Amino acid sequence: MGRSDQISSIVLIIVAIVVCFSSIRIGLGTFDTPGSGFLPFFAAVFLGLTSLPTLIKATLGKKSEIAAPQERVNSRKVIKAFIGLILYVSFLPLLGYPIGTFLLMLFFFKGVETMKWRWAVLTGILIVLGSYLIFDVWLQCMLPVGLVDIRKLTQWIY
């Protein structure tokens, strides 16, 4: 965990420093009349101080320690899922829930997992249709519409 501890604690310390400066800018106030930046400032100081032991331990720790055998992980799947989710959030306003989610499902079934095309399409349609009917039509959650308003096409349901 040495290297990853170093990276994670450095990231947290940077976050702490940024929040400290932002809190000062917002206004710390005084002890008898604490300002809006009072709690975030001390929380950030606490964050920084508690991240330091991890950094020190990871930096000064014994380097001769043999790394524990790593479990076999499929990081390609995770990276693909990351990218899929980020693209999904970026294009959701444009594509709307039904089309965007169907494409995400298709990506999960074909890109992340290895499902046959017909099963991937069928399962994707079933999931989107089921969730759309439950949440949008029945529970009236008003899911993102996108450029193609599918409600106009399915007005007969309402």
Next chain:
Amino acid sequence: MDLLNSVLLGFQVCLQPINLMYCFIGTILGTLIGVLPGIGPLGAIALLLPSTFKIPPVSGMIMIAGIYYGAMYGGSTTSILVNIPGETASVVTCLDGYQMARKGRAGPALGMAAFGSFIGGTLSVIGLMLIAYPLAQLALKFGPPEYFSLVCLGLIITTYLGRGSMSKALAMVGLGLVLSSVGIDIISGQCRFTFGIVELRDGVDIVPLTMGLFGISEVLMNLEGIMKQEIFQTKIKNLFPTLQDWADSIWAILRGSVIGFFLGVLPGGGAVISSFVSYAVEKKVSKHPEKFGTGVIEGVAGPETANNAGATGAFVPLFGLGIPCNPVTAILLAALMIHGLQPGPLLLKQNPDVFWGVITSMYLGNIMLVILNLPLIGMWVQIVKIPYRILFPLIVVFCVVGAYSINNSIVDVGIMVFFGIVGYMMKKFKYEGAPLVLAYVLGPMIEKNLRQSLIISDGSFLIFLTRPLSASALLICLVLLFGSYIPFFRRRKITEVLEKVND
């Protein structure tokens, strides 16, 4: 007499058809969540929280509570039949439960898990009723310094009892407090850390935050590995344990109820630690400790009773003081506030119907669970067979809909995905999510009480030390923080306890 009248009021509330229905839905959903590996009660409650916004507060709370203790029931099924715990509190059930299934005794193991959970849950509700009420009465006399110190104590105990490094857990508390300060400051009205995003003015919403940290990140973690779902092929028969099974288990059940309840009350305690401690105690007091791990029924009865008792015990500080002691009760606290209710002692004063309605619904929920679980075990086994490649896109869809439906905002979906990635990184770098969520929920309470205390005392921190309760709480905080270096106080990680148990 007051207590009896209040219990009567509670039954009047929870026996209304609509509340019975939501109790039933909650327990069924909870069992389902407990059965399915890859999604825990926390993610499930976060996921279903938006669906409670349109129903009466008491019905919503009854349903959410049902999901929580229902998940404790469901978790045992996968532990016994698949050797995969449906949720963390059932990890220890795998040790003897799966071995019993291999010996053809899956039925008595599942049956005893259900009966143990019922007894533990019911005894714990009685404890909750007897303790939460006087605690709430006492808490009405607390001022801001007491609340500030008690909340700090809760956070420190959570980090102390956590599974990983204490400094990492403390850092997560700091990060949670920073996150809680995003949005408009309730006292001055000034915007903090919103980066010009209008949606952030109300702060980071609890639902996308927890869905990301516990739902999406769990999906990503599970995608990394290969989830084996080999169900042990055995005919499940004789769900009703024999007299000998009862004789072997009854003391384990009673001890599990007591251990579970009192550990559940502790901040950071709850169902997980209760089940581990119960197993360790059963092994210690057993006349044949060497048989533990080979399929003894006490090894199933004790932990399964304790995790249900612990889940109910966790409601004591929530209802008595308004202080959640684990992330699940933290979401419940948030749910109460979303419904416009004041958690803690004021809930008892202002909304006794909610307070007593939820508590008494737990009796009915436990009865429903035992009636449902035994005949439906076959169905739950079929559900366990759903392949993860079908399950994980479903979880993602529910998370997306849940996050979006709160404010009809795509920003919330973005926040959920962001925290999903953060949660995944945290899991990889061995940072726990529980202290972060707890600090995030308790942050506004800490800030309000700290600022009020300082205003009252003209800026003197001595106000926290001159009041006995506040000073005692802070003293315990110091002992736990710095006592790690003293052998007597050195914290034991759950993993160490488990290793010891296995030895």
